[in-house]
Amino acid sequence: MAAKRRTRRDFGTVRKKGKRFYAEYTGPDGAQHTPGHSFPNRTDADGWLAAERRLMDLETRTPPARRAEKEKADSLTVAQWLDQFHDLLEVGASPLKPTTMQNYRNVTRWRITQPSAPGDMDDDLTRLASMRLTDVSKNDVYRWWDAVQRNYKSATTNQQAYKRLKAAYIEAVRREMVTVNPVDVKKAGERGKAKEKYLPSDEEIEKILDGMNDRYKAFTSLIFHHGLRIGEAIALEVRHVHVKHVPGRDTPNVTVTIEQDAGRLSPDGEKTYMLIQPPKTDAGYRDVPIMRKDVPYFLDHLEKFVDGKTTPVRTADGAKEVELFTKTSSGTILMDTSYRSVLSRVKKAVGVHPDINPHTGRNWLITRLAEQGAHLKEIGHLLGQSDMDTILEVYMKVRAGRTTSLMDKVNDSLGKV
Structure with missing residues (x-):
């Protein structure tokens, strides 16, 4: 092993280790500073020390490590x-x-x-x-x-x-x-003007529900009549569906709890899959009461398609086995693209507007709630939407014929002329 040779000078130190030369000096801050690398010869090491000394004399010196970091950032x-x-x-x-x-x-x-x-x-x-x-x-x-x-x-x-x-x-x-x-x-x-979305009529939604196969009727009700995002409906588990029988009533109350959604991921080199994850915002956590007219869809679904078997899914916390409320006929998690394909075939078969999509159900429900006198916070709570501007500017529509019925009500309030 070559002996270490240290050369002292007025400013700094150069030492030889093997065939390389290392320079260091004590700065005004009392700390030892190096260039972060060695030199092939003593002349280069001496030159670096001389340059550092000149920076100190000109009062423009910053520590070498900080300069190196800045050069890295600059590049x-x-x-x-x-x-x-x-x-x-x-x-x-x-x-x-x-x-x-x-x-x-x-x-x-x-x-x-x-x-x-x-x-x-x-x-x-x-x-x-x-x-x-x-x-x-x-x-x-x-x-x-x-x-x-x-x-x-x-x-x-x-x-x-x-x-x-x-x-x-x-x-x-x-x-x-x-x-x-x-x-x-x-x-x-600036937020651009949102494209006007189609507002489905009550009759069009009924046609879709009637034409949908039994496995996806409850799922379709969640999207079109109850304003769930498609990922929220896909991630719904059996444990999230609550049936409460009411004394004296033939139809029980049904409520669904939303605490997760499913999003489609397509990682490089991997097969596309649905990932179950928490809602994007706290507003996404909510309970949604099911309308009495749609309760039969849910009771029928629980009887026919809930078999107690679990489905392997990927979640934000890793792989899990869960009992999904809606799954495919082969027992796997429903892909959003698969449901859209099913919906597309049903729309064509029953003859409704082609612009109806899973998201237009939110337009329908927000508009209907507003017509019934619900205020924005109540609507936002039911829909899991915290941005009131989005409700007003994107989702809320004027239903065809609504202005006429409103003017009729004004007319009736004036009494006979």
């Missing part, structure tokens, strides 16, 4: 930081749901890091991902956003990608990786 690209930023959201005390993270990563990839066609051929769009995080200006962001608008018509995906970029830069500013946030396109951050 980080937008794409690299977006990936790291999303990794951070998956850990900690309150990690985001896997389905939420899948959406975040997808929209980021489709519009920023690996743009899909036709944007993949637009330099104004593709250049952003490879730019250094610290080099991006407001003009660069505007060029990217203009290109996104130019190449893609999906306003929702476009705006979600913009929000991911802005959130990543907010965190970079917080960590002092950059001094200012260049992501500030006013129009991109």
